């Protein structure tokens with residue numbers, strides 16, 4: 513089964529979109545880490561749908577800790593957290609149980625689980641499961657903060673609208689100036705699609721700052737492998753590129769190579785086309801990657817599907833509650849999974865102590 517991820521810092525997610533709750537179990541978090549639940553709550557609130565740009569499903573998403581915290585600190589045992597599902601309406605799914613939504617997981621899940629899958633709201637294939645990733649990532653972020661490592665993500669493209677960002681391949685991790693005019697255009701792009709009964713995709717860029725050089729593993733647990741593995745657990749993600757990514761294919765070596773220099777007694781590189789990773793290990797420059805997210809599959813426009821019981825072609829009209837753009841809500845989720853990967857690799861490298869406390 514594949515609901516768990518990580519070796520030393522391990523998260524296991526559970527729940528379904530319309531079941532009682534969604535939750536995470538974090539194992540391997542050092543004891544003595546101070547966890548302020550408001551910090552975890554802040555991460556959840558960033559993921560929560562809000563306004564016209566998100567699904568009308570409104571969940572309180574209050575984090576509840578079931579185990580692993582004692583006097584506000586991790587106690588060394590599994591740290592389990594849940595959020596309850598309260599605003600659930602399964603009526604559309606009950607009526608359309610045998611009509612798989614194009615672009616969603618309904619059809620392959622029906623086949624794999626022989627029709628026994630929880631089809632309500634996509635079951636455990638739902639974007640709602642990302643609340644669990646965000647809670648686990650919140651713990652990872654606290655752990656990384658103790659080593660001064662910071663993970664941030666932001667939306668750089670929605671549909672055809674690009675938000676201001678640094679030049680391709682020159683990604684140093686510095687935030688670009690915010691541009692309210694561009695943000696308005698993005699909003700318009702989403703609302704126009706939503707009013708047409710349609711949806712749009714987007715790109716999220718994530719940066720890991722202050723990661724010391726030499727963290728990571730070669731081969732199968734390279735930083736790229738770990739991050740890509742975890743990022744593809746986010747529903748709707750279809751692409752990832754590190755540093756200059758696909759752009760490297762059209763560069764010459766002389767352009768692509770990041771030349772070394774010494775700044776303030778520290779080895780750095782002039783450019784960061786490699787996205788802060790060489791040989792699967794951190795170079796000490798910001799780790800930078802971009803995630804391509806598809807348009808939300810559930811749209812109100814009529815589409816062709818099939819009736820799996822009658823085995824005949826059919827038309828599907830989806831009028832459940834859906835996000836017109838997943839990418840907007842995926843920003844804290846991308847941060848969360850990156851934090852989980854980096855925390856795991858840093859513990860494995862001995863860069864984060866396994867126990868904190870008084871003794």
Ligand SMILES: Cc1cc2nc3c(=O)[nH]c(=O)nc-3n(C[C@H](O)[C@H](O)[C@H](O)COP(=O)(O)O)c2cc1C
Nearest residue numbers: 616617637638639747748749809810834835838841
């Ligand atoms: C935060 C978030 C919210 C999502 N909301 C919706 C939604 O409202 N409607 C929908 O059809 N898909 C939504 N998705 C995407 C689907 O869950 C996903 O496309 C589906 O499980 C198929 O998986 P795949 O796209 O990775 O192949 C959401 C994903 C995320 C990350």
